[in-house]
Amino acid sequence: MExxxxxxxxxxxxxxxxxxPSGDNRxxxxxxxxxxxxxxxxxxxxxxxxxxxxxxxxxxxxLIYVAHSLKVPPSRVFGVATFYHFFSLxxxxxxxxxxxxxxxxYVKGAANVVTAIETMAGVRSGETTGDGKLSLLTARxxxxxxxxxxxxxxxxxTGRQTPDTVTQLVKGWLE
Amino acid sequence: MELSDLxxxxxxxxxSQKPIRVRCCTAAGCLSSQGQAVKSALDEAVAANGLEDRxxxxxxxxxxxxxxxxxxxxxxxxxxxxxxxPRQCASIVAALDGGDADANVGDxxxxxxxxxxxxxxxxxxxxxxxxxxxxxxxxxYHALHTVLHDMTPAQVVETIIAAGLRGRGGxxxxxxxxxxxxxxxxxxRKFVVVNADEGDPGAFMDRSVLESDPHRILEGMAIAAYAVxxxxxxxxxxxxxxxxxxxxxxxxxxARRMGLLGTQVFESPxxxxxxxxxxxxxxxxxxxxxxxxxxxxxxxxxxPRPPYPAASGLFxxxxxxxxxETYANIAPILRKGAExxxxxxxxxxxxxxxxALAGKITNTGLIEVPMGTPLRTIxxxxxxxxxxxxxxxxxxxxxxxxxxxxxxxxxxxxxxxxLAQVGSIMGSGGMIVMDEQDNMVEVARFFMEFxxxxxxxxxxxxxxxxxxxHRLLTKIxxxxxxxxxxxxLRTLCEMVKQTSLCGLGQSAPNxxxxxxxxxxEDYRALIGAPSEPSANGAAPRTA
Amino acid sequence: xxxxTLTIDGKPVSxxxxxxxxxxxxxxxxxxxxxxxxxxxxDVGACRLCLVEVVGTNRLxxxxxxxxxxxxxxxxxxxxxxxxxxxxxxxxxxERNHVCSVCxxxxxxxxxxLAIAQxxxxxxxxxxFPKHLVDVSHPRFGVDHNRCVxxxxxxxxxxxxxxxxxxxxxxxxxxxxxITDMNVPWGSAxxxxxxxxxxxxxxxxxxxRRGSTVAEMDRDRTRLDFIVTAREKKQWxx
Numbered sequence: 021m022e023x024x025x026x027x028x029x030x031x032x033x034x035x036x037x038x039x040x041p042s043g044d045n046r047x048x049x050x051x052x053x054x055x056x057x058x059x060x061x062x063x064x065x066x067x068x069x070x071x072x073x074x075x076x077x078x079x080x081x082x083l084i085y086v087a088h089s090l091k092v093p094p095s096r097v098f099g100v101a102t103f104y105h106f107f108s109l110x111x112x113x114x115x116x117x118x119x120x121x122x123x124x125x126y127v128k129g130a131a132n133v134v135t136a137i138e139t140m141a142g143v144r145s146g147e148t149t150g151d152g153k154l155s156l157l158t159a160r161x162x163x164x165x166x167x168x169x170x171x172x173x174x175x176x177x178t179g180r181q182t183p184d185t186v187t188q189l190v191k192g193w194l195e
Numbered sequence: 196m197e198l199s200d201l202x203x204x205x206x207x208x209x210x211s212q213k214p215i216r217v218r219c220c221t222a223a224g225c226l227s228s229q230g231q232a233v234k235s236a237l238d239e240a241v242a243a244n245g246l247e248d249r250x251x252x253x254x255x256x257x258x259x260x261x262x263x264x265x266x267x268x269x270x271x272x273x274x275x276x277x278x279x280x281p282r283q284c285a286s287i288v289a290a291l292d293g294g295d296a297d298a299n300v301g302d303x304x305x306x307x308x309x310x311x312x313x314x315x316x317x318x319x320x321x322x323x324x325x326x327x328x329x330x331x332x333x334x335x336y337h338a339l340h341t342v343l344h345d346m347t348p349a350q351v352v353e354t355i356i357a358a359g360l361r362g363r364g365g366x367x368x369x370x371x372x373x374x375x376x377x378x379x380x381x382x383x384r385k386f387v388v389v390n391a392d393e394g395d396p397g398a399f400m401d402r403s404v405l406e407s408d409p410h411r412i413l414e415g416m417a418i419a420a421y422a423v424x425x426x427x428x429x430x431x432x433x434x435x436x437x438x439x440x441x442x443x444x445x446x447x448x449x450a451r452r453m454g455l456l457g458t459q460v461f462e463s464p465x466x467x468x469x470x471x472x473x474x475x476x477x478x479x480x481x482x483x484x485x486x487x488x489x490x491x492x493x494x495x496x497x498x499p500r501p502p503y504p505a506a507s508g509l510f511x512x513x514x515x516x517x518x519x520e521t522y523a524n525i526a527p528i529l530r531k532g533a534e535x536x537x538x539x540x541x542x543x544x545x546x547x548x549x550x551a552l553a554g555k556i557t558n559t560g561l562i563e564v565p566m567g568t569p570l571r572t573i574x575x576x577x578x579x580x581x582x583x584x585x586x587x588x589x590x591x592x593x594x595x596x597x598x599x600x601x602x603x604x605x606x607x608x609x610x611x612x613x614l615a616q617v618g619s620i621m622g623s624g625g626m627i628v629m630d631e632q633d634n635m636v637e638v639a640r641f642f643m644e645f646x647x648x649x650x651x652x653x654x655x656x657x658x659x660x661x662x663x664x665h666r667l668l669t670k671i672x673x674x675x676x677x678x679x680x681x682x683x684l685r686t687l688c689e690m691v692k693q694t695s696l697c698g699l700g701q702s703a704p705n706x707x708x709x710x711x712x713x714x715x716e717d718y719r720a721l722i723g724a725p726s727e728p729s730a731n732g733a734a735p736r737t738a
Numbered sequence: 739x740x741x742x743t744l745t746i747d748g749k750p751v752s753x754x755x756x757x758x759x760x761x762x763x764x765x766x767x768x769x770x771x772x773x774x775x776x777x778x779x780x781d782v783g784a785c786r787l788c789l790v791e792v793v794g795t796n797r798l799x800x801x802x803x804x805x806x807x808x809x810x811x812x813x814x815x816x817x818x819x820x821x822x823x824x825x826x827x828x829x830x831x832x833e834r835n836h837v838c839s840v841c842x843x844x845x846x847x848x849x850x851x852l853a854i855a856q857x858x859x860x861x862x863x864x865x866x867f868p869k870h871l872v873d874v875s876h877p878r879f880g881v882d883h884n885r886c887v888x889x890x891x892x893x894x895x896x897x898x899x900x901x902x903x904x905x906x907x908x909x910x911x912x913x914x915x916x917i918t919d920m921n922v923p924w925g926s927a928x929x930x931x932x933x934x935x936x937x938x939x940x941x942x943x944x945x946x947r948r949g950s951t952v953a954e955m956d957r958d959r960t961r962l963d964f965i966v967t968a969r970e971k972k973q974w975x976x
Contacts, residue, residue, distance in 0.1 A: 094929065122396030662866070
């Protein structure tokens with residue numbers, strides 16, 4: 021689901037934030053976000069959003085780093101990270117396809133769209149193909165009911181999709 | 196910033212308007228069908244014809260008729276173009292001074308438009324949501340000025356009580372009373388929170404308001420904060436709404452720069468800061484105690500009430516939580532008066548309600564109608580009925596917490612009490628039309644799957660009960676169920692409704708109970724040998 | 739301290755105003771079934787077994803978090819409540835793999851006791867038979883997730899009484915599980931002090947002392963009471 025967040029405020033440039041031992045610059049940016057929130061424990065979800073944006077997914081080391089920085093019990097960080105659908109603890113595919121399964125999309129045949137992609141790409145909803153090229157996800161209503169069924173392809177919302185049109189679009193990614 | 200400054204901005208904005216304005220919808224629905232390309236093409240065509248002095252192209256918020264998007268409307272002529280393609284833009288510009296364009300012209304006299312009464316959506320599709328000046332020119336922030344300089348907090352609360360506004364999040368609690376409770380509670384710190392976690396599948400009103408008119412929410416929040424004595428506000432918005440988030444961020448930045456948020460708003464002693472909190476994909480966070488937990492950085496798990504958030508909410512402080520649409524009604528009420536607002540709608544449900552029309556209906560999109568408008572008017576007249584001559588089987592309102600209203604009850608007026616009477620709820624305003632091809636057992640199963648996946652897992656009836664209801668519905672769908680299973684389903688639904696901790700669990704059985712009540716034949720048809728009448732007295736169908 | 743008078747099952751009862759209906763009932767010798775309630779830990783109102791009827795309210799109220807009020811008329815047992823309680827227990831039994839005959843807590847299990855007391859003689863629902871792990875990586879204790887009822891007593895006791903917050907809940911809905919630290923095997927959870935409070939708190943055979951065999955795992959809950967009283971009231975003799 022992270023792919024649909026495209027326009028969030030970018031973390032500010034890190035003036036004087038401390039360097040992570042790995043030298044990875046992304047930690048500097050994560051540090052800046054935490055600093056902006058004064059390392060308050062209640063900023064946990066905001067910090068996880070930023071971490072996922074920077075790193076693509078929430079690896080265990082990253083969660084431990086966040087837990088230590090915000091001084092929050094590790095079990096609480098893990099509990100929060102697994103409660104919300106947005107957060108992914110596994111790497112995503114190169115491309116993502118999110119099919120909206122809200123009511124409007126459902127009555128207009130979104131389930132058939134999912135099945136068509138599953139069959140074509142040999143992947144189950146919620147999973148990534150073996151070659152890491154495609155992650156197929158479903159969403160609980162994107163609020164684009166007016167153009168149902170809606171499908172988000174690599175972050176771009178498209179409307180009025182059919183099994184045929186979507187498989188045409190996704191096929192290109194798998195080659 | 197003083198009143199004269201505000202009026203100056205409004206005047207300059209109006210004066211800078213060019214004689215011809217081309218409004219182009221840039222809300223999420225139209226954007227996803229090439230709306231941005233259409234706007235660029237219009238810009239290019241205007242430049243190519245050297246019309247920049249006379250013509251301006253404005254990106255506006257939602258114009259409502261999403262099914263015909265991208266939409267472009269030309270002022271002052273009022274011509275509406277539907278399903279505009281970028282290649283048609285040159286001809287639309289060429290026809291600005293008369294003549295016909297090579298594009299579909301929409302009929303603005305059809306009931307979809309004429310039956311609407313715009314209060315919440317008065318600026319949607321008219322102003323540029325990314326420019327604060329555009330909102331100020333539409334009388335924006337004037338109500339806030341009046342409130343801060345000419346009214347006491349108690350007077351503001353009284354006005355909202357007198358207007359009879361009720362919560363638009365679904366439950367319909369009187370907004371003024373909620374404000375009064377928070378105002379009366381003594382505390383050093385208080386908060387106002389906007390619930391923009393519009394989780395009901397099939398509802399996109401809040402998203403549209405945030406994308407089309409974000410300043411209206413900020414103004415409503417600021418007025419509420421002044422009335423209850425808060426100095427910090429949070430907007431809790433779904434992560435699925437990136438455009439709404441970015442427009443809200445822009446709006447907060449602009450308002451802060453102009454001194455309409457921050458310290459000493461309008462040179463008064465009132466301070467108000469607003470922050471955004473982005474949800475991370477959990478429907479249950481629409482429940483107010485779960486939402487509070489989520490803002491505090493925890494798992495979004497509800498807790499028993501009392502204490503209510505008005506007494507002990509965010510960080511243990513008194514907290515006012517209202518829905519987006521509720522806040523959107525505040526500025527107009529203060530601008531035009533409680534009496535004006537109370538004159539719209541019915542005896543017990545005042546004002547208008549925005550609905551998101553979707554499903555098997557010709558005109559999908561957003562509409563705003565006075566409370567009390569019959570469902571039939573909305574679905575058949577405004578929505579244009581089921582496409583291709585199909586018939587309406589049911590109208591689903593209230594999302595996974597609501598119910599399916601059968602065709603025979605289409606004359607029900609939409610107000611809180613009437614909808615409850617037919618076994619559904621107002622909800623946040625999603626309205627999904629279903630036709631004869633939709634099997635109600637499938638529909639109930641769809642909603643139950645949703646509730647099962649979205650249950651937080653805290654209380655047993657919701658966590659384990661929804662799983663078993665879903666299994667029973669699957670059994671019925673697969674024709675493996677017996678009469679005994681149907682009886683168990685009823686008892687279980689009743690139990691989950693009565694014993695669950697929060698609204699999610701308490702309302703999760705509603706789609707099943709309402710379909711059992713109105714469409715028993717859909718269930719019976721799937722159950723092997725009908726042996727005795729179902730509990731609601733319907734005769735068994737003979738095979 | 740103000741006193742409130744109310745009736746519970748028709749019996750006149752007086753209670754302190756900050757007391758819950760559950761406390762007041764217990765003081766009066768009236769038993770209300772509970773599962774997630776643990777003396778000394780915060781109440782969460784999650785198991786819904788202690789729901790009672792209060793005259794004048796349509797809603798059923800959880801006795802563990804509902805404060806007493808003047809003139810309140812509480813009904814703790816009715817046909818409807820009995821049916822709901824039975825059904826809640828059936829849901830719990832169907833949810834994971836509760837097999838008393840091979841359980842360390844057999845005979846000392848609150849879930850089992852509740853089922854007997856509520857007359858739950860059969861389960862109407864499909865057993866789900868989920869696959870859950872048994873973690874015996876800790877040198878002294880073990881956790882069998884098949885027997886967990888997600889009451890979160892271990893989570894609360896570890897956070898509120900021990901102060902370690904080793905336990906928390908991960909995932910949500912029916913996929914929720916209790917975890918230690920970053921979902922690591924309990925034995926590698928560095929925050930765990932091995933105090934054993936969670937072992938005392940667990941109502942079923944989910945958290946147990948290693949080496950216990952079937953029906954051997956009994957608990958001494960008064961030890962938790964002892965610590966809470968010692969901490970809060972500075973009294974070391976019970």
